[in-house]
Amino acid sequence: MSxxxxxxxxxxxxxxxxxxxxxxxxxxxxxxxxxGTVYGLxxxxxxxxxxxxxxxxxxxxxxxxxxxxxxHDVVAQADRVRARIGLTGQYAAVDELLTARENLVMxxxxxxxxxxxxxxxxxxxLARFDLVGAADRRADGYSGGMRxxxxxxxxxxQDPDVLFLDEPTTGLDPRSRLQVWESVRVxxxxxxxxxxxxxxxxxxxxxxxxxxVIDRGRVIAEGTPNDLRSRVGGDRLDVVVRDPxxxxxxxxxxxxxxxxxxxxxxxxxxxSAPAADRMDTLTRAVRALDGSGARVADVGVRRPSLDxxxxxxxxxxxxxxxxxxxx
Amino acid sequence: MSSAxxxxxxxxxxxxxxxxxxxxxxxxxxxxxxxxRRNLRHMARDPFEPAIALTMPVMMLLLFGFVFGEAMAPPGxxxxxxxxxxxxxxxxxxYGIAGTAAGIARDTAREVMGRFRSMPMAPVSLLGARVxxxxxxxxxxxxxxxxxxxxxxxxxxxxxxxAAGAVGxxxxxxxxxxxxxxxxxxxxPTADSVSMVVYPLAFPLTxxxxxxxxxxxxxAALAPVAEWNPLSAVVTATRELFGNPxxxxxxxxxxxxxALALAVSTAVVLVAAPLxxxxxxxxxx
Numbered sequence: 001m002s003x004x005x006x007x008x009x010x011x012x013x014x015x016x017x018x019x020x021x022x023x024x025x026x027x028x029x030x031x032x033x034x035x036g037t038v039y040g041l042x043x044x045x046x047x048x049x050x051x052x053x054x055x056x057x058x059x060x061x062x063x064x065x066x067x068x069x070x071x072h073d074v075v076a077q078a079d080r081v082r083a084r085i086g087l088t089g090q091y092a093a094v095d096e097l098l099t100a101r102e103n104l105v106m107x108x109x110x111x112x113x114x115x116x117x118x119x120x121x122x123x124x125x126l127a128r129f130d131l132v133g134a135a136d137r138r139a140d141g142y143s144g145g146m147r148x149x150x151x152x153x154x155x156x157x158q159d160p161d162v163l164f165l166d167e168p169t170t171g172l173d174p175r176s177r178l179q180v181w182e183s184v185r186v187x188x189x190x191x192x193x194x195x196x197x198x199x200x201x202x203x204x205x206x207x208x209x210x211x212x213v214i215d216r217g218r219v220i221a222e223g224t225p226n227d228l229r230s231r232v233g234g235d236r237l238d239v240v241v242r243d244p245x246x247x248x249x250x251x252x253x254x255x256x257x258x259x260x261x262x263x264x265x266x267x268x269x270x271x272s273a274p275a276a277d278r279m280d281t282l283t284r285a286v287r288a289l290d291g292s293g294a295r296v297a298d299v300g301v302r303r304p305s306l307d308x309x310x311x312x313x314x315x316x317x318x319x320x321x322x323x324x325x326x327x
Numbered sequence: 328m329s330s331a332x333x334x335x336x337x338x339x340x341x342x343x344x345x346x347x348x349x350x351x352x353x354x355x356x357x358x359x360x361x362x363x364r365r366n367l368r369h370m371a372r373d374p375f376e377p378a379i380a381l382t383m384p385v386m387m388l389l390l391f392g393f394v395f396g397e398a399m400a401p402p403g404x405x406x407x408x409x410x411x412x413x414x415x416x417x418x419x420x421x422y423g424i425a426g427t428a429a430g431i432a433r434d435t436a437r438e439v440m441g442r443f444r445s446m447p448m449a450p451v452s453l454l455g456a457r458v459x460x461x462x463x464x465x466x467x468x469x470x471x472x473x474x475x476x477x478x479x480x481x482x483x484x485x486x487x488x489x490a491a492g493a494v495g496x497x498x499x500x501x502x503x504x505x506x507x508x509x510x511x512x513x514x515x516p517t518a519d520s521v522s523m524v525v526y527p528l529a530f531p532l533t534x535x536x537x538x539x540x541x542x543x544x545x546x547a548a549l550a551p552v553a554e555w556n557p558l559s560a561v562v563t564a565t566r567e568l569f570g571n572p573x574x575x576x577x578x579x580x581x582x583x584x585x586a587l588a589l590a591v592s593t594a595v596v597l598v599a600a601p602l603x604x605x606x607x608x609x610x611x612x
Contacts, residue, residue, distance in 0.1 A: 093437075
């Protein structure tokens with residue numbers, strides 16, 4: 001590793017490569033995550049997010065390149081890395097046949113705490129994650145949100161410096177999702193570094209200080225969520241028409257009213273235009289459309305989707321055909 | 328999750344100042360015990376497989392002993408329960424391999440495996456715990472079967488020390504099968520595929536031995552197979568140590584049954600255990 005000029009990064013990856021047979025899951029991944037920040041890895045299924053987390057959490061040995069957590073190499077010094085990290089996967093990795101309390105005590109013992117400390121720690125985390133009432137029920141009877149909370153609690157047993165969250169809210173209902181977000185914020189306030197992977201632009205936007213967009217195992221864009229949004233073009237105005245014959249006229253109308261060049265999606269019968277200021281754009285568009293004679297089915301301003309981020313950054317849509325490739 | 332509770336979250340690393348056992352042989356041993364307890368809890372909460380593995384030999388012992396009784400006894404074995412109990416004990420040891428292999432296969436397929444591997448613990452303690460818990464299970468199986476045997480009139484005729492030796496031979500044999508089962512569980516893709524491999528292999532292994540019939544009673548081509556079957560050596564050695572009647576045989580393996588049983592079991596442990604550890608370490612890396 002090169003001489004550190006600034007304090008040692010919490011996470012650093014340099015040219016990390018990993019292949020599964022012919023599939024190149026990671027293809028020269030570079031990352032630097034400053035301590036005490038939340039870093040988002042954004043990308044579709046199969047982009048290499050989970051592989052990246054597995055390499056950084058010492059579960060996978062990279063084929064090439066190197067990675068370190070707080071200066072400790074993830075291959076050569078795996079045990080030192082493991083003593084400082086917590087990992088929560090996309091699927092709750094707890095022992096389903098054990099109760100929440102048994103899980104916490106067992107994992108605390110495996111982290112090296114004596115029995116008494118392990119029990120205290122278990123009680124602390126049960127309380128913190130609102131699991132006291134269900135503490136003596138087997139985890140296989142838990143709801144998805146409860147499991148995720150238990151999983152997160154187990155990840156925090158050793159007060160990790162770096163917490164990896166692999167799609168922490170995938171498959172959760174909105175309320176559980178908000179709870180997970182709140183827990184992450186609390187951790188970060190206390191100084192924990194968080195690396196989270198997500199398919200949701202909104203999640204990265206809400207939680208992350210910096211975001212890396214991953215495609216085919218490498219970083220294709222990196223910066224603050226604001227940087228990213230400005231590169232992608234920000235929010236968009238969508239006007240859906242009832243009759244495809246109106247598409248050109250509506251595009252013309254919007255172009256003149258907003259001073260931009262709208263795009264037409266004939267298949268969706270939709271005209272889209274950048275919306276620099278959400279309310280202002282919407283107001284002007286509705287005024288222009290009012291009385292124009294075009295039959296409008298729907299008007300709205302929305303955030304760009306992950307697909308559009310990809311379109312803007314790569315010129316092609318998110319690779320849905322590789323969605324089934326194990327990431 | 329109330330946000331009031333969250334404000335008490337300690338900073339990262341604050342807990343690490345508290346005493347914690349560092350990596351080393353003592354930590355590995357303590358991890359092994361923690362995980363052994365986990366395995367025993369699994370058996371208690373999902374008791375179907377261990378129950379079946381134990382019920383079958385007990386049932387067979389009762390059927391052979393009571394129902395078929397003397398009619399099944401081969402020539403030279405007048406006291407059939409005495410002849411049968413060592414055979415059943417060895418058979419229970421053999422079928423235990425399915426439990427070990429399925430346990431390991433289930434563990435490696437579980438998501439929780441990723442967590443174990445991301446923790447500062449020796450992964451080898453997972454294998455150690457499997458060995459320990461399955462050996463405990465093996466000991467319980469031996470005790471239970473001996474109890475049923477006693478009810479049927481079986482006795483150890485050569486004193487306590489010799490009987491303990493017989494149990495020792497059986498448990499060493501079980502240790503060999505546990506190591507083999509661990510290796511099998513690491514190679515098989517799923518826990519379900521384990522039983523599909525184990526039972527078709529284990530059944531002929533138990534039948535093509537001198538457990539139930541003398542080798543002379545088998546077709547000439549199969550007799551040497553039965554004579555050299557390691558299971559025959561274990562059964563014969565167990566019979567000798569319990570002071571139970573053996574079938575008369577002048578085949579070399581039968582003459583040196585104890586030495587052969589010990590040698591084969593030890594050899595399997597010495598080969599299978601390091602292979603299993605190596606395979607386990609290379610998983611998913």
